[in-house]
Amino acid sequence: MKPSVFALAAAAALLTMAVRPAQAAPRTKPIVILVHGAFAESASWNAVIARLNKAGYETIAAANPLRSVKGDAAEVATLIRSISGPVVLVGHSYGGPVITEAANGQANVKALVYVAAFAPETGESSLSLSGKFPGSTLGSAIRAVATPNSGRDLYIKPEKFQTQFAADVPKGQAALMAATQRPVAEAALAEPSGVPSWKSLPSYMIYGTGDRNIPPAAMDFMAQRARMVKTVAINGASHALMISHPAEVVSMIEMAASSR
Template identity: 70%
Template structure:
C-alpha cells in the first residue's frame, strides 16, 4: 500500500512540475505589455485592460508617465523597457502616443506599438500642432490652466466638464472619480516637437472612438494610415477614455499585436 501511495505521489509531483514548467515557458514566450497613460489620466486607467491581459498569461506594466515633456517622459519609459529582458509591446494612450513613439527608438526588444486614441507624430510634430490639423476637438474649451511655481503651467480638464469631454461613454460616477484623480500635463509637453518616429520601423496598431472629443477621429484615421497601421479599429460611439469603457477591445488588439510574427 505504501508503495502505491509513493508511486501516485511521484506521478502527481511530475505532473505538477511539468505543468509549472509549461506555464513558465508560456509566460516567458509572451511579450511584456508596457502601458503608458496620457494626459488627464493615470496608471490605474489601464486596470480593465490589465485584467484581460493577465488572465491570458501576459505580464503587464502600467508605466508612470510624468507628463512633463516628450523627450524626458520618453526617457522614463525607455528605462522601463530597458529593464525588461524580453520582447515588449508598447501601448500608448493619447499623449502617451508621442511618448511611446520616442521611447521605442533604439530598443530592439520592442516588437509592436499600439496607439489607443493616441497621437502618432512624425518628426517635428507635436500634440498641439496635430490637434489643429483637423476640426472636431473641444478640449481647449474644457481646460483649466494652473500656474506652477517654476513659471510653467499645468493643464487639467475642468471637473464639471470631464465626463462629457473625456469619458462620455463611462458611467457618471466612475467619470467623477476619474476627474478627481486626473493628472495634469505641462502645457509645454503638448507643444514639444517629437523626434524620429519609431512607427516607421516598428509595426503599429491603432484603436480609437468615433465620438472622441479630445482628438478628432479624422486625425487618428490620418495618423493610422500614415503609419501603415497593421490593423485599425474604430469603436462606434467610443470616447477618448477607451481603455476604461472598452478594455476588452483594446486587450484583443494588444494580444493580436503580441502574437504577430
Template identity: 60%
Template sequence: MSKFGMAVALGALALAGSATAQPAARPTIILVHGAFAGSSSWNAVVSELQAGGYRVIAAANPLRSVAGDGDYVARLTRSIDGPVVLVGHSYGGEVINAAAADAPNVKALVFVAGFAPETGESAVSLGNQFPTGTLGQTLTKPVPQADGRGDVYIDQAKFHAQFAADVPLKAAMQMAATQRPIPLEALGEASAAPATWKTLPSYFIYGSLDKNIPAALHAFMAKRAGAKATVAIAGASHVVMVSHPREVARMIERAAGQN
C-alpha cells in the same frame, strides 16, 4: 551502436524535439497612460491581458515632457528581459513613439486613441490639422510651477462630456477628481524622436466620438503609419480603454502575436 548508446541518442532527440516544441515567450505589455488620466485607467485592460497569460506593467507616466517621459519609459522598457509591446493612450502615444527609438526590445506599438507623431510634430500641431477637437475649451487656468511652466486640468464639471462620455457618470467623476495634470508646454512640444511607427508594426484603436483627438485625425495617423490593423469603435469616447477594455486588449494581443 550499443543498446545503451541508442537509448542515449533517442533520449537526446526527444529532448531536442521537446525544446523546439516550446512556444516562444510572450512579450511583456507596457501600458502608458496619457494626460488627465493615470495608470488605473488601464485596470480593466490589465485584467483582460493577465487572464490571457501576459505580464503587464502600467507605467506611471511622469507627464512632464515628451522627451523626458519617453526616456523614462525607454529605461523601463530596456530593463525587461525579452520583447516588449508598448501601448500608449492619447499623449502616451507620443511617449511610446519616443521610447521605442531608444529601446531595441520593442516589437510593436499600439496607439489607443493615441498620437503617432512625425518628427517635429506635437499634439497641438496635429490637432491644428483637424481643428474639431474641443479639449482646449474645457481646460482650467494653468497652475504655475516652479520651473515657470503651467499645469492644466480638465474642468471637473466638463470632464464627463469631454473625456469619458460613454463611461457611467459616477466613474467619470472619480476619474475627474483623480486626473493628473500636464504642462501646456508638453502638449506643444515637438517630437524630436524618429517616427518609430515607420519601422515597427503599429496598431490603432480609437472611439468614433473622441472629443480630444477627432476620429478623422486618428484615421489619418493610422493610414500614414501603414497600420497593421485599425479599429474605430462606434460611439466610444476618448477613454476607449475604460469603456471597451476587451476590444482594446484583443488589439494588444494581436500586436503581441503580430498577426
C-alpha cells in the same frame, strides 16, 4: 548493515532534487507596457490589465510623468531596458508620442499600439496634430494652473470631464476619474516629436468616433500615414477607450503581441 557509499550518494541526490526550487517556465508572451496619457493615470488601464493577466500576459502600467516628451520617453525607455524579453508598447493619448520616442533604439520592442493616441511624425506635437482637423473641444474644457517653473499645468475642469473625456463611462466612475486626473505640462503638448519608431515597427491603432479630445479625422489621418497593420474605429466611443471598451483594446494588443 551500514548503507553503502553509493546508497548514501543516491539518497543525497534524491534529497537535493526534492528541495531544489522548480525553475520558472520560460516566458512565451511579450510583456505589455501600458503608458497613460494626459488627464489620466496608471489605474486607467485596470480593466485592460485584468483581461491581459487572465490571458497570460505580464503587464506594467508605467507612471508617465507628463512633463516632456523626451523626458517621459526616457523614463519609459529605462523600464524597457530592464526587461530581457520582448515588449509591446501601448500608449493612450499623449502616451502615443511617448511610446513613439521611447521605442527608438530598443531592440526588444516588437510592436506599438496606439489607443486613441497621437502617432506623430518628426517635428509634430500633440497640439499641432489635434488642431490639424476640426472636432476637438478640449480647449474650452481646460483649467490652467501656474507652476513654480513659470510653466502651466493643464487639467480638465471637473464639471466638464465626463462630457469631454469619458462620455461613455458611468457618471460615478467619470467623477472619480476627474478627481484623480494627472495634469500635463502645457509645454509637453507643444513639444516637437523626434524620429517616429512607427516607421520601423509593426503598429496598430484603435480609437473612438466620439472622441472629443483628438478629432477622429486626425487619428484616421495618422493611421493611414503610418500604414498601421490594423486600425479599428469604434462607433461613438469616447477618448477613454481603455475604460469603456477594454475588451476591444485587449483584442488589439493581443493581435500586436502575436505579430511576427
